[in-house]
Amino acid sequence: MKKVKIGFIKCGNIGMSPIIDLALDERAEREDIDVRVIGSGAKMDPKSVEEVTKFMVEQIKPDFIVFISPNPAAPGPKKAREILKESGIPSIIVGDKPGLRAKDELEENGFGYIIIKCDPMIGARREFLDPVEVGLFNSDIIKVLSVIGVVRTVQEALDKVIESIKEGKNNIELPKIVIDENVVEKMEFSNPYAKAKAMAAYYIAEKVGDVDVKGCFMVKDAEKYIPIVASAHELLRQAALLADEIRELEKATDSVLRKPHNKEGKILSKRKLMEKPQ
Incomplete structure (x- = not known):
């Protein structure tokens, strides 16, 4: 079995950022992937983004890269795209609603993308926002993204790329997704x-x-x-x-749909709490 190395670059933060890598290996038992995560914390200025993106490309050298940040059209993420394009490593840009402004450019430059329209900006005013409010906002948005289907959409899109690489396909089809009410x-x-x-x-x-x-x-x-x-x-x-x-x-009604991974990365499925996933 080919083991796929995935690189996650997190610059700034959107609701999907804390769990995007965890959603691929919820029980830490997958044998078909290796994951490396680096980031620039809350900062997403060009200098900070350039440093972590170059480290991922030059030192970690994954099979594909997921770059996640607010507003992929901003100067920092744009700098990351320049580095990623030059590297030739297949890359997927994950961002929030303002990323729609960069969608055409992403397609022209060969990037995959997942734009999450319901992953909102936080209320970043000094009189209002403190670390406690950050925690509460992010816990609320993670819950919403999980329950309405965003987490599953992102996870399944990345799993398709993993499977393509495992199968040795020359032309990897990267996702081009705008997440809306559907x-x-x-x-x-x-x-x-x-x-x-x-x-x-x-x-x-x-x-x-x-x-x-x-x-x-x-x-x-x-x-x-x-x-x-x-x-x-x-x-x-x-x-x-x-x-x-x-x-x-x-x-x-004991009808929660659960879709766990097995050790080989296959997505299983079950409805009833006490049944085994198949």
């Missing part, structure tokens, strides 16, 4: 109300980004922008509460 189909909900709640959570999460952009960049008066960013976080909290309701609806 993402809820990935969860195959048994209860139509669970699906409706998932769509509601999606729409709320996407709106959170719009509200935070307004509060962070468009409104200059603190008396106005502080309650705006606070309201965005309250919106996301409601989406997270919906995510709890969705999960409980599916659990109540």
